Amino acid sequence: MKLHHVIEAQQFDLATLSRLFEVTQRMEQVVAQGGVGDFQNRVMAALFYEPSTRTRFSFEAAMQRLGGRVISTENASEFSSVAKGETLEDTIRIMNGYADVIVLRHHEMGAARRAAAVSRVPIINAGDGPGQHPTQALLDLYTIRKEIGAIDGLKIAMVGDLAQGRTVRSLAYLLSRYQGVKMYFVAPPLLRMKDDILNHLRERGVEFVEEPTMEAVLPEADVVYQTRIQRERFGDRLADYEKCRGIYVLTQESLRRMRSGAIIMHPLPRLDEISMEVDADPRAAYFRQAQNGLYVRMALLTLLLDGTTHPRQY
Numbered sequence: 001m002k003l004h005h006v007i008e009a010q011q012f013d014l015a016t017l018s019r020l021f022e023v024t025q026r027m028e029q030v031v032a033q034g035g036v037g038d039f040q041n042r043v044m045a046a047l048f049y050e051p052s053t054r055t056r057f058s059f060e061a062a063m064q065r066l067g068g069r070v071i072s073t074e075n076a077s078e079f080s081s082v083a084k085g086e087t088l089e090d091t092i093r094i095m096n097g098y099a100d101v102i103v104l105r106h107h108e109m110g111a112a113r114r115a116a117a118v119s120r121v122p123i124i125n126a127g128d129g130p131g132q133h134p135t136q137a138l139l140d141l142y143t144i145r146k147e148i149g150a151i152d153g154l155k156i157a158m159v160g161d162l163a164q165g166r167t168v169r170s171l172a173y174l175l176s177r178y179q180g181v182k183m184y185f186v187a188p189p190l191l192r193m194k195d196d197i198l199n200h201l202r203e204r205g206v207e208f209v210e211e212p213t214m215e216a217v218l219p220e221a222d223v224v225y226q227t228r229i230q231r232e233r234f235g236d237r238l239a240d241y242e243k244c245r246g247i248y249v250l251t252q253e254s255l256r257r258m259r260s261g262a263i264i265m266h267p268l269p270r271l272d273e274i275s276m277e278v279d280a281d282p283r284a285a286y287f288r289q290a291q292n293g294l295y296v297r298m299a300l301l302t303l304l305l306d307g308t309t310h311p312r313q314y
């Protein structure tokens with residue numbers, strides 16, 4: 001099947017991941033050589049209803065480094081006709097007339113799927129509320145492969161806001177494709193990983209444990225995937241946010257407990273959940289991880305616009 005819309009991580013099987021990462025490696029060379037002009041006549045629309053630094057800029061940079069052009073709004077709720085009451089569906093129908101691919105970030109879970117239902121051109125889910133962030137998970141997986149060398153047999157600790165964190169949800173789906181992976185879900189009771197993910201892992205026979213504290217897990221993990229407690233997802237439940245914020249902080253003491261070959265990842269932005277002093281440690285992979293987003297998104301755009309790969313189609 002042909003890669004068309006990118007809505008959720010479950011679309012990506014091992015063969016597609018392998019192909020994507022092959023192209024991603026090529027993209028690292030393309031960037032080093034100054035980019036290419038492959039998509040001179042193609043236009044990418046970046047339609048963002050929620051703030052972003054990494055996802056929007058890396059997608060825009062990716063398209064430009066491929067020679068394509070970009071039209072963009074970083075605040076669609078305010079700077080598009082959505083402010084006048086236009087629906088997401090009508091906005092997407094209109095953008096179909098202007099762009100060859102649409103990168104969509106939205107505050108509602110399921111928004112990317114709704115957009116795909118009315119779109120002829122590929123929709124890329126750049127985060128749909130607390131739903132999924134599949135392209136982040138792709139760059140996360142690429143980073144793990146590049147830093148550690150393999151995914152099979154890996155022990156990965158996901159820490160923080162697992163209930164509302166779309167990156168960890170997508171990453172758990174991708175990791176469940178691999179053999180012998182063990183996941184540690186470290187979260188306070190209010191922010192536990194949701195049952196849809198846990199049930200998926202049970203069905204696939206993937207080993208996981210839930211832990212309320214981080215210390216016991218640090219010496220075990222090959223990857224510590226830290227996340228931010230997301231104030232914006234709590235709405236008016238301020239008391240709940242206050243109960244959870246600052247609960248897990250990676251410090252120099254955490255580094256001492258971790259394996260020498262382990263890495264620390266974070267989708268970013270970070271607040272105080274990774275102390276600045278950790279940045280200088282070679283195991284701090286989060287800035288390299290964000291850089292990989294450019295290469296992975298170049299590869300994804302190439303496969304989508306070329307139409308040469310075969311994941312499940314929506």
Ligand code: CP
Binds near residue numbers: 053054055127
């Ligand atoms: N990781 C991530 O999605 O970052 P942005 O919100 O800055 O795009």
